[in-house]
Amino acid sequence: YPLFQKGGPQLRIFRPNFFMLVVRPGVPQPEDTVQFRVSMEMTKLDIRNYLERIYNVPVAAVRTRIQYGANNKRNHKNQREKKPDYKVAYVQLGQGQTFQFPNLFPEKEQDTETPSFDDFRNKYVEKEKQKQEGDPRRGGVPDWFGL
């Protein structure tokens, strides 16, 4: 859609495909910078208004770039498969706020009383091994000869 400039007609768009997905940055970003994947049609002004009006997040600066999705992989028919392009926005928060992407998969502490799957598996493996071994009274001698 054409950007509004002074003197031009005010166009309205209903139900635009505007989404914002906060992602963990691949390279470390400064504390006040949040990284988003946004719709390709969103501009810096749209991103700023989105965050300020809908979520009340003070935005100091927005920078965007478009990430090209590669077109090198081939499927079983030897046709090239395109990974979709997407737009990345780096938003610097205002009023000195900081943001750190949370750790979504923290390490769980092992509970020693409740038996876990690993303990069960270890016990099964031990039982199988004992079945394989012969009579302990024979002292390790195999039983394919003798009585």
Next chain:
Amino acid sequence: MAALGARRLLRQGWRWFSQAEPAGLSAPPSPLYPPVVASMTAKSKAAKQRRLERFKERVHAAATVEEKLRLYGKLQRPKYVLYPQTFALNADRWYRSFTNTAFVPGLPPIAAFPKAPGAAPEACRAPEAGAEAPDAAKTPEAAAGAAQYLDMGELRSLTCDALLQESFYQNKKQPFLYREQDHTPGPFLTQLVSTLASFLSGRNPLLAASSFDLKPKVNYYWQHGEEVVVHGHRKGRVDPVRFQIDDNPHVQIRVPKQLPEVVPLESDLGDVPVINHKPSKLPLFKRQYENKVFIGSKVADPCCYGHTQFHLIPDKLKRERLIKKGLEDQIEVVYRSNGIASLFAWTAAQAMYQGFWSEADVTRPFVSQAVVTDGRYFSFFCYQLNTLALTAETIKNNPRKNICWGTESKPLYDVLEAGNVKGFNDEVLLHLVHFLLNRPKEL
């Protein structure tokens, strides 16, 4: 084979079971083989070290300063381009870490008010300057030594003349879009500085011998820190991080003698912020072009030391625009980053013109001053360069830091009405005058 072995055992000078030689023998014979050193062309760290040492020796052995500068900036690689007047948020913190500068709010006592051993009366409503006696408001007494009599009325009238001439008396058309700063505050600043400098040159002989530059260029190139090259044919190698400043102050004054040091060379007045992110997150971008080091004139110019720079804030970074965007706290950051970056580039380039560089650190501090303004608000900065050694190796055992003193921005006047200047602020004018009067103690 046995015969050969036997002959080897009986060779001259081969002593297995001999006794220790008596002390006081003649000097050991000259070595038979050349010293074992690393290769020059191999792809190894030792070879890289040897090439670096050879480069450093070449620069140290250069005959003239021009040759040193030429060798210093000979190798061109992508470098970060720093802009002193930038819209980046909290840029002054990043710039302080790049230039190893500690910021001290307020002005040092020497630059703020020049020391006056006797009573230094000033014919103005005597400000809260130092420990002057209450009789400072009287007319000049015959004080011991030179009486410093500052005619504030004359200076105020000069300033108001310049202001009104540019904004009221002269018929100018409407400024073009986004060119307001070049329309009125620019010419006002040049007019003000030139009239004040010529008025005070009688008082300050250094100003009489100074060089007054209009829209000069100031460039400086340096290396600070290390990074791993991300992509390209040099991927994976550890490279120094290179920076370049290309600055255009509005007006600058260069002098033949250096300003006196403010604090001793090894003083520690603050902390340098440590930033572990890559400079490109500021945002800062890389480009490759000429590595220039320039103070505003070439090396042979007698006025090779800096006195004062005057910077004009561009239209993009004006107060009103920042307030409209909701970035009130960045207003002071703009002034500070401009002061720190421009002054660092200027003082470091002056030091390089004297033959110092990152391997040959400065032996005396270099001091310069700057005034950053947008036409109405003035900030004053004083910079002392204590060290040029910012590369990864030289900064390890370097306890010195560069120091920058700076003020907040204060308005010179409140409102400009037709033919009248309302709410004139004498303090700002006093700071400006004292900046211009700063001179080495011998003069």
